[in-house]
Amino acid sequence: MRVxxxxxxxxxxxxxxxxxxxxxxxxxxxSQVALHAxxxxxxxxxxxxxxxxxLVPLIRETCAAAGLDLHALDxxxxxxxxxxxxxxxxxxxxxxSLAYALGVPSIAVHHMEGHLLxxxxxxxxxxxxxxxxxxxxxxxxxxxxxxxxxYTILGESQDDAVGEAFDKxxxxxxxxxxxxxxxxxxxxxxxxxxxxxxxxxxxRGGLDFSFSGLKTHAMTALARHADEPGVxxxxxxxxxxxxxxxxxxxxxxxxxxxxxxxxxxxxGVSANRRLRSRLAETASACAAQVYFPRLExxxxxxxxxxxxxxxxxAQGAGSPSDLSFQVRARWPLAELTAPDAAGSDI
Ligand code: KG4
Ligand code: ZN
Numbered sequence: 001m002r003v004x005x006x007x008x009x010x011x012x013x014x015x016x017x018x019x020x021x022x023x024x025x026x027x028x029x030x031s032q033v034a035l036h037a038x039x040x041x042x043x044x045x046x047x048x049x050x051x052x053x054x055l056v057p058l059i060r061e062t063c064a065a066a067g068l069d070l071h072a073l074d075x076x077x078x079x080x081x082x083x084x085x086x087x088x089x090x091x092x093x094x095x096x097s098l099a100y101a102l103g104v105p106s107i108a109v110h111h112m113e114g115h116l117l118x119x120x121x122x123x124x125x126x127x128x129x130x131x132x133x134x135x136x137x138x139x140x141x142x143x144x145x146x147x148x149x150x151y152t153i154l155g156e157s158q159d160d161a162v163g164e165a166f167d168k169x170x171x172x173x174x175x176x177x178x179x180x181x182x183x184x185x186x187x188x189x190x191x192x193x194x195x196x197x198x199x200x201x202x203x204r205g206g207l208d209f210s211f212s213g214l215k216t217h218a219m220t221a222l223a224r225h226a227d228e229p230g231v232x233x234x235x236x237x238x239x240x241x242x243x244x245x246x247x248x249x250x251x252x253x254x255x256x257x258x259x260x261x262x263x264x265x266x267x268g269v270s271a272n273r274r275l276r277s278r279l280a281e282t283a284s285a286c287a288a289q290v291y292f293p294r295l296e297x298x299x300x301x302x303x304x305x306x307x308x309x310x311x312x313x314a315q316g317a318g319s320p321s322d323l324s325f326q327v328r329a330r331w332p333l334a335e336l337t338a339p340d341a342a343g344s345d346i
Pocket of ligand 2: 111115136137267268299300
């Protein structure tokens with residue numbers, strides 16, 4: 001079965017074809033980062049308009065790269081939320097129309113379910129159940145994943161998401177957007193001993209997170225030491241260390257509490273190399289296995305949507321092809337359900 005995946009929830013136009021027979025993925029991405037750079041963050045209207053321009057050519061290009069005619073597609077999956085409403089509408093309108101024209105089913109995919117399942121595209125994928133740490137620009141969640149669609153949120157951020165905290169600190173440090181990769185780069189030359197920032201919410205029990213105080217702490221240190229040499233790199237380093245430590249402590253706690261032996265890490269921040277190596281150590285200390293997406297499938301991409309669409313289709317999801325559709329700017333992951341239950345589609 002060949003499923004086309006379309007991702008347009010934010011500032012990346014992502015398209016991919018997943019072939020369930022061979023496991024092959026052909027993915028193409030157009031990143032809007034340069035378009036938003038001068039504003040220091042994503043401008044929703046610019047994002048929507050650019051998806052309109054890029055999406056159809058990118059679908060053609062992806063199918064050509066996969067050696068497929070559009071008529072060889074068996075289904076079309078698109079991100080239906082959460083995300084920027086105008087950006088989502090572009091992917092949904094094109095996805096639904098294409099499915100209608102081809103006479104194949106379309107699947108409305110939850111963006112975070114896409115992230116969560118992305119590591120299953122790798123060789124030697126995890127079996128269910130597993131613990132998932134989802135770390136993106138909008139979400140920081142620990143989730144017990146019993147099966148596709150059976151998600152229990154064990155903990156989540158009470159304020160900023162990790163990626164958001166990286167982006168805000170990056171801006172304060174005068175770095176480009178998105179801040180995460182830039183802070184990681186700057187931190188590499190930082191002195192780890194100069195500042196020590198708090199590991200928020202690790203002293204009390206529980207699996208929730210809070211990163212806004214840590215971000216403020218880093219910004220206050222920056223203001224106070226602004227003129228000292230090397231301070232930007234040292235702050236980036238202390239911030240990264242605090243984030244990585246905090247996530248590792250919570251993952252360890254969640255593995256201990258649940259008795260799960262598999263840890264899946266996904267979402268844009270899972271591209272962070274320090275986080276990857278630290279969580280690999282944490283998992284092995286708990287006799288658990290850790291699973292990550294390959295680097296290009298950590299941040300937003302079409303492959304994860306094609307794959308999640310395929311898994312949902314295999315469970316019986318997929319609307320008959322009419323031209324009505326809905327998208328949701330907000331859509332809690334916990335509202336998703338497993339097969340048979342109503343509401344797994346939106
Ligand atoms: O999953 P994603 O592409 O989009 C959302 O669903 O939000 O995640 C984007 C987030 C941004 O906040 C970005 O700064 C962060 O992921 N990010 C990173 C790294 N690469 C991307 N954060 C830390 N280290 C990285 N290497
Ligand atoms: Zn994402």
